[in-house]
Amino acid sequence: MSRNPIQAWLSTHLFLVYVFLYGPILVLVALSFNRSGMPNVWTGLSLEWYGKLFANEKIISSVGNSLFIAAVATVISTVIGTLLAMGLEERRPRVATEALIAAPMIIPDIVMAISLLSFYSLIKLTLGAHSVILSHSAFMISFVCAVVRTRFKHFDRSIIEASIDLGASEFTTFRRVTLPVIAPGVIAAALLGFTLSFDEFIISYFTSGPSSASVTFPMQIYAMIRFGVTPDVNAVATIVMLVSFFLIFLSQRINREVEA
Amino acid sequence: MIVSRRIVLTGPGIAWIMLLLVIPCALLLVNSFFERGIYGGIDYIFTFENYVRAVDPLYAEIFWNSARVAGITTLISLALGYPAAYCIALMPKRRQMAFLILVMLPLWSNYLIRTYAWIVLLNGEGLINRSLIGLGLIDAPLPLLYNDFAIITGLTYAYVPFMILALFSSISKLAPELREASTDLGASPLMTFRRVTLPLTLPGIAAGSVFVFVLSIGNFVTPDLLGGGKRTMIGNLIYDQFLTARDWPFGSAIAAIVIGVMMALLTIQAVLVNRRDREEKIA
Numbered sequence: 001m002s003r004n005p006i007q008a009w010l011s012t013h014l015f016l017v018y019v020f021l022y023g024p025i026l027v028l029v030a031l032s033f034n035r036s037g038m039p040n041v042w043t044g045l046s047l048e049w050y051g052k053l054f055a056n057e058k059i060i061s062s063v064g065n066s067l068f069i070a071a072v073a074t075v076i077s078t079v080i081g082t083l084l085a086m087g088l089e090e091r092r093p094r095v096a097t098e099a100l101i102a103a104p105m106i107i108p109d110i111v112m113a114i115s116l117l118s119f120y121s122l123i124k125l126t127l128g129a130h131s132v133i134l135s136h137s138a139f140m141i142s143f144v145c146a147v148v149r150t151r152f153k154h155f156d157r158s159i160i161e162a163s164i165d166l167g168a169s170e171f172t173t174f175r176r177v178t179l180p181v182i183a184p185g186v187i188a189a190a191l192l193g194f195t196l197s198f199d200e201f202i203i204s205y206f207t208s209g210p211s212s213a214s215v216t217f218p219m220q221i222y223a224m225i226r227f228g229v230t231p232d233v234n235a236v237a238t239i240v241m242l243v244s245f246f247l248i249f250l251s252q253r254i255n256r257e258v259e260a
Numbered sequence: 261m262i263v264s265r266r267i268v269l270t271g272p273g274i275a276w277i278m279l280l281l282v283i284p285c286a287l288l289l290v291n292s293f294f295e296r297g298i299y300g301g302i303d304y305i306f307t308f309e310n311y312v313r314a315v316d317p318l319y320a321e322i323f324w325n326s327a328r329v330a331g332i333t334t335l336i337s338l339a340l341g342y343p344a345a346y347c348i349a350l351m352p353k354r355r356q357m358a359f360l361i362l363v364m365l366p367l368w369s370n371y372l373i374r375t376y377a378w379i380v381l382l383n384g385e386g387l388i389n390r391s392l393i394g395l396g397l398i399d400a401p402l403p404l405l406y407n408d409f410a411i412i413t414g415l416t417y418a419y420v421p422f423m424i425l426a427l428f429s430s431i432s433k434l435a436p437e438l439r440e441a442s443t444d445l446g447a448s449p450l451m452t453f454r455r456v457t458l459p460l461t462l463p464g465i466a467a468g469s470v471f472v473f474v475l476s477i478g479n480f481v482t483p484d485l486l487g488g489g490k491r492t493m494i495g496n497l498i499y500d501q502f503l504t505a506r507d508w509p510f511g512s513a514i515a516a517i518v519i520g521v522m523m524a525l526l527t528i529q530a531v532l533v534n535r536r537d538r539e540e541k542i543a
Contacts, residue, residue, distance in 0.1 A: 006449060010347035014359075017344045017424075020417065021366050024377035027387060031380065080272045087269025100274065104281050108478025108522070110495050111515045114502050115284035118291055118512065138280035141273055170265075199370045202480060206502070218372050225376045225485065237373040248368045252361065 025241060032234035049235040059236060062220035065213060069129055069204075070197035073136040078190045080137075081144025086178070088145070089152040104139040105146070112139065113206035120207060127209025132216065135207045136197045143196060144189040147255070151185030188255035191247050199244070285519070292513035300506030310513035319497070319514070326493040329408055329483075330476035333415040337423040337472045338465065340416070345427035345464075349434075360428065363421045371418065375485050378414050379405065382486075406488030414482040419475050423468040430464020431457075463533045470529040474522050494518055 035046035053059060084101070093101075104112070116135050125131055163173040179186075201218035208214035217240075224230045292310050295303040313319065348359045366374065381387050382404040389401040404410060434457065442452040480495030487493070494514060501511025 007350070010343055010350070013343040014347040017340055017420070018362065020340070021363070021421070024374065024381055024417070025366065025369065027380060028373070028377050080276055083269045084273030087266050087271075087273075090266055090269070097270075097274070100277060100282070104277060106474070106522075106526070107281070107285075108474070108495070108518060110478060110480045110498055111285070111288075111519060112281070114498060114508075114511060114515055115288040116280065117502065118287050118508065119280075119284035122287060134280060138277065141276055145273065195368055201372055218370065221370070221372045221376075222481075225372065225379065233373070233376055237370070237376065240373060241369040244369045245365060248365065 028234050028237045029241075031231070032238045034234075036231075049231060050239075052232060053235045053239075056232065058215075059217075059220055059232075061212075062215050062217045065129065065215060066198050066217035069132050069136065069214075069216060070194045073133045073140055073197045074190050074194045076133070076137045077140035077144050077193050078186060081141040081189065081193075082148050082182070082186050084141065084145045085148035085152065086182075089149060089155070101142055101145060104142040109200075109202045113203045116203065117206045127207055127214070128211050129208070129214045131207045131209065132204050132214055135203045136200060139203075140193040140196060144193050147189035147192060148182060148185045151182045151255075155181055184254045184256075188251040191251035191254075195244055195247050288512045289516050291509050292516045294509050296507045296509050300508075302508055310510045311517075313510060314513055314517060322492065322494060322497050323517075325408075326477050326495075329411055329415070329493065330473045333412050333419065333476045334423075334469050334473045336412065336416050337420045338469060340420050341423035341427050341468065342465075345424045345431050348424075348428055349431040356428075356432070360425070363424050367421050371481060372485075374418065375414055375482055378410065378417065378486060382410055382413070405486065406490075408487070408492070410486035411483050411493070414486045415476045415479060418482065419472045422471050422475070426468030426471060427461065427464045430461045430467070434460055466529045466532050470525050474525060478518055478522070 032049055033045050033047070034042055035048060036043040088097070088101070112135075116131075116138075120127060120131055159177055160173055163177045164170075168176065199218060201216075201222060204214075204216045205219055205222070208216065208219065221233065221236065224233055291302055293306055293308070295305045295307050295309070297303045314323075344363075348356055348363075351359065379386075383389070384401040384403075384405070386404070388404060389398075392398045393401065438456055438460070439452055442456045443449075447455065477493075478495055479493065480499055483493040483496055484499070487496075490496075498511050498514050498518075501507045501514065505511075
């Protein structure tokens with residue numbers, strides 16, 4: 001009897017938290033279809049801002065740069081991160097190793113950004129897309145590794161031994177036994193890594209150098225919103241959020257299918 | 261045989277993290293003990309000056325302000341997150357996952373864009389001010405943007421999902437029988453919460469709070485965009501030392517202090533959780 005009012009209050013609270021989380025996103029989506037583009041006057045539905053977006057060369061080329069950087073960094077970190085996960089799952093790693101591998105996920109990004117900038121400047125590495133790729137791969141490996149490791153939770157090690165006993169080489173065992181089991185985790189990890197790299201701002205900002213070939217999409221967005229309301233951003237925001245949500249949804253689906 | 265195989269697998273990953281995280285951070289620490297060069301470089305002369313400067317009232321105030329903003333953000337996230345996590349934990353298992361994904365989803369959209377949404381909402385001509393004026397609640401727009409209020413709102417918005425996840429994992433482990441037993445023994449719902457639920461979910465509260473606090477105190481983007489570019493938080497200070505003032509050693513010293521505080525907090529939290537686990541095992 002006293003449970004129901006509490007339950008009602010909790011449900012209302014949860015609903016309001018979702019309003020808080022999704023309200024601002026929905027406002028941007030709605031504004032992207034507003035002809036005036038400004039938040040204060042609604043002048044009717046229009047796709048004008050989307051048209052302007054595709055005519056904006058700076059945005060388009062920054063998206064291209066980001067896609068390239070994210071793709072290369074994803075390949076590097078998926079390979080290294082998956083190997084790392086396989087190695088760590090063979091035997092329980094030491095606490096220090098666990099801490100080392102978790103470090104890139106918890107270090108404040110501005111600290112990582114300035115430490116990498118200091119490091120690149122010490123070894124006299126010219127900054128550009130390649131230095132951003134290196135920097136991104138450093139933190140992506142940790143995320144990839146964490147996702148792939150969840151795949152090993154229900155992994156029955158005896159099938160690897162069985163494969164080796166039956167005369168398969170290590171590589172064949174990896175290709176025919178281990179990989180098919182962890183593949184959904186690897187794909188999910190790659191998608192997650194890609195999204196993280198595509199959205200990353202501060203580390204790119206510090207380690208990209210002056211070249212226009214290394215202006216990433218978030219850097220372009222930052223330049224646009226730094227000085228207040230910019231209607232051009234609403235349409236970009238809508239597309240980027242849809243793509244991100246789709247990739248995450250895909251990653252979740254792929255990683256769950258086999259378990260079901 | 262097994263050892264070498266393990267090294268082949270983990271070697272590249274560990275080497276990569278050593279090269280691009282551990283060595284750069286060590287370098288940061290080393291640089292923090294050198295003098296700034298006349299033209300913005302580093303003069304390799306040993307000094308404590310950067311750390312002495314960091315406790316100068318001018319900078320100590322920025323530290324204090326960052327801690328205050330991060331602290332308020334943590335408390336608000338806790339107040340918003342606890343009932344939300346509790347509500348999800350009460351649901352049947354099948355539905356929990358969907359509600360949790362709904363909590364996590366915003367985390368996967370671009371951080372800058374989510375921050376920009378608050379510029380749109382909070383500015384003088386923004387949706388919130390116009391609605392309040394429209395409703396006749398206020399006459400002139402409230403100064404909602406470019407101050408600490410905006411920063412705290414933006415940080416809470418960004419990090420409350422982490423708080424909910426940490427709290428959920430703690431609350432969902434709690435056996436419902438414990439609460440029922442407490443009620444059967446005549447405790448009011450409030451008493452049950454205060455004496456049973458709250459103490460047992462303390463590890464979740466600690467984990468979520470440390471996480472939100474650490475993410476907030478080192479943040480750069482939110483204070484920069486919602487705080488109006490005033491130098492109010494540590495993140496902005498570090499940024500300035502590296503890209504504007506070009507005093508890398510001093511910037512490094514401040515970053516080293518941030519990492520120190522962060523590691524201390526994470527250690528305290530780990531110790532708390534460990535002790536709790538041991539107590540539970542004994543009990």
